[in-house]
Amino acid sequence: MADIIHADDLTKVYRGKVKAVDHISFHVAEGEIFGFLGPNGAGKTTTIKMLNTLASITEGRATVAGHDVAKDPGAVRKSIGVVPQELTADDELSGTENMMLMARLHQVKGATARSKVETLLRLVDLEDAAGRKVKTYSGGMRRRLQLVMGLLHEPNVLFLDEPTLGLDVQTRSKMWHYIKGLNKERGLTVFMTTHYLDEADSLCDRIAIMDHGTIKASGTPAQLKEAHGGDIITLTLAQDKENLTGFLSGIEGVQGVTRDGKVYRIRLPKMEKALPAIVAGVVQKEAEIEEITFSKPTLDQVFLDVVGRSMRDEETSGSDSAWENIKMERTR
């Protein structure tokens, strides 16, 4: 399939000194859901801002739907739908009024606009709340409204910046359902950022992992797990007497060992092959095994391997969540 987004050596430097995005190149095929995964401050939002014309490009080049972002921003804006991280629907207007305004700003008017607004609100189950002011909506309803506000002009590409930030598990899975539906039924290309690993795994056809402004790895979730994952044996000893890291690393088939006190995390391509040798070796070292667990590769492992720290550590920093709470409670 043809590329609908093409980025070549894209770089963004703020005020001549803060390099937010550092020479990244990628492409997104038409009809694909492409995810940018990374911790807070990785450069995901800045990349989206450059592609949707909100931020200028310091170096490099990008095209969206065949239009050069720097040279023809007006054509790019007509081709894209943008669902930002912030909840931007106007609280004092109803769902329908917000949609009609957005339709008018995209030159969708009259009966066409009314029909599209109705259809899209029904698509995200907001038809009953359409006449209510947005300030009475829950966080999930606002996100759903925002999602369809970006679709009124039938864009070629939909940019979603952290589409489920601050939502509960149930509402998040509903959002995934809507996004998948739009992609499959309408063939809409989706470019999204997220720092939820399960979201990226469940939704995206391809993923790029970003950190410190650069792309550290990219591919399908399966490719990434195969390349950076492997099976994991978590071995918990009864006592923390002797450091067995060196010993365990020397066993054939073991790719890596990390230790946290009496807990060892052993990474290997196929656990079945090395497991007997590991158990025998530990027994030989006269160490008592308290617990042994196995796990299949996850994106969390990939992330840990690529970025060097767990995404959970990033999530607990909570800066985005705090911001989100302020937005949800805001009054205009």
Next chain:
Amino acid sequence: MLDETAALTFRALRKWVRNPASIMPGLFTAMFYLALFGSSFNPANLIPPGAGSQASSILQATFGGAPTYITYLTSGVICIILVFNMAFGGIDLVLDRQLGYLNSLLTAPVPRAAIYLSGVVQNLVKVLILAVLTFVVALIIPNGLQLPSSFSVLDFFGVFVAFVLLGLGLSFVFTALALTVRTIDSLVAIVNFLTLPIMFMSNAFFPSSSFPGWLKAIADVNPVTKANEAARLLIVNGSLSSSQAATYGWDVAYLVVFASLLGLLGYFAARRALRPE
């Protein structure tokens, strides 16, 4: 571009109409200035009893022939209402930026000029409605605004031509300022720094002829003074003599130039403020 400007202006005005309480602070300010300031600072209070009609005549001449101080003060208060409400009206635009609404406009195919112009128009409409209400309040309060018997609907429009031009110039510049700053604190700090000098270095409360020379020189070129002078000529006299009509004409021309220059300045400042990060 006009369609987008109208759509965005309509959004702001719809919200404003749905919240009628938002007009109250401005209206109360106008009432306090007219009823309280107008009564307590009334220069006629300084004339000792028995000073005779000559003192009253001198006072009346000083205040351009206005029969009461509130008659003189009304246009001044309306100008002050214009200045303050235009200046602080930009808070909604700063909020739009802070809450991400502005970004949703910037990623849509909306001309940047439409975003700016809608800010200018919505601010102007809101403040002019407040100005009309202030005029009505001045008429209603006891010993308030006393219009001459010859004052016609045409004169009323003539008064408001001056206010519209002053308001337009102010809206051009304060809307651009609101799009430029990133926080409400910054806007409030700048606006507070600007509004008081604009108010006191004008003939809003007292004639500039009573000012020290340096202050008079500044006040006489202040657009607030020009708008006041034009509006007062009609409020106090109704039908104008040819020399008064010439003064009115020059004041209006001055305000047209003022509004045009600030429109140009505001447009370029807004364009700069709305360009990509």
